[in-house]
Amino acid sequence: MGESKLDHDKMDIQQFREDLLNWFVREQRDLPWRKDNQPYKVWVSEIMLQQTRVDTVIPYFERFMEEFPDMEAFAAADDESVLKIWEGLGYYSRVRNLHSAVKEVVEHYDGKVPDTREEISKLKGVGPYTAGAILSIAYGKPEPAVDGNVMRVLSRILLIEEDIAKPSTRKVFEAAVRTLIDPANPSYFNQALMELGALICTPTSPACLLCPVREHCKGYANGKEQVLPVKTRKKSVKHLSLLSAVLKTADNLYLIRKRPNEGLLANLWEFPTVEVATSKQYSTQRQVLSRYLEKEYETNIQLETGTFTHVDHIFSHLTWSMDVFAGEISKTLNHQDEVRLVTQEELETLAFPVPHQKIWKAYKEIYAMNK
DNA sequence: CATGCGTGGGT
DNA sequence: TACCCAAGCAT
Incomplete structure (x- = not known):
């Protein structure tokens, strides 16, 4: 009695959060954009990290912050400098959109990055993931930030077999995160899921024996960690x-x-x-x-x-x-x-x-x- | 919703 | 070699 399914899940979720966040506090990498949580720095790092490896981004982020230490400096930059600092990083529309959006914030938001999903999503280049990342990491808001890592990790932990290549699937994982996210520390929760995906719950050969939340993982319990996530591949080049x-x-x-x-x-x-x-x-x-x-x-x-x-x-x-x-x-x-x-x-x-x-x-x- | 959009690393 | 992958977004 008193042991309803809801109560049981709640208990499980709390233990999951605790295990995940303790691991993150212990094992998180020392990265240049983790020195503070200034919205501008979080924003720039999140744009750079889109489809791009951490090791690739680090030197770009350092140079970027040296040349454009705040939004006013970046807003004042000319287009050639903006493109030059992104040279070699790829997906060049990212920096064009970022430049446009930072100018927008400086000119029309009194230099303050918006702190609601509604407003921040109006900025060029800020989609559902980036909005959630900035809101949670810079502002501590309990918003989902669902990227490829989160979909892979949660597809295994929750044994979700929907095709993560389909755009509509992201909503399934956002709903899951809204249930799981730690209201006491949304920033660490979101980052921990991504960090786990980068360090432990990797695409091929996940290190389940080192996983801090293995006991909570339905994929592992069912021997399916190797076949998840389900992802259809795309066309030839x-x-x-x-x-x-x-x-x-x-x-x-x-x-x-x-x-x-x-x-x-x-x-x-x-x-x-x-x-x-x-x-x-x-x-x-x-x-x-x-x-x-x-x-x-x-x-x-x-x-x-x-x-x-x-x-x-x-x-x-x-x-x-x-x-x-x-x-x-x-x-x-x-x-x-x-x-x-x-x-x-x-x-x-x-x-x-x-x-x-x-x-x-x-x-x-x-x-x-x-x- | 499907497609276009970079680059470098891993197996 | 030929894939696949990496903290997505705009259209």
């Missing part, structure tokens, strides 16, 4: 062949152009590049590229006979196979927004996608112009 050129004038200026302001690698700079149907012989490639460049830039261009490098790059949804020529431009051209002739030093202040960084690195090594 498309392969593209590209020809690219590093073009230099007689007075050592390089031709670069800005990519379109939306879509893949939006607003980043690149060496002139053209897509071709298939990879062909160098002589044919050289002809195709030469014709393209002369038509595009209406200037005389002399390409070297063979390519100086080949770059393969794998994106999440497509691959580039790039053959790259070096060449000379015989005439200068008018400066435009999208096309520029720049010195080596100027070039290196601008943001390039990784494959073009590889091209530039190979070019400098081959033409012995390091330093």
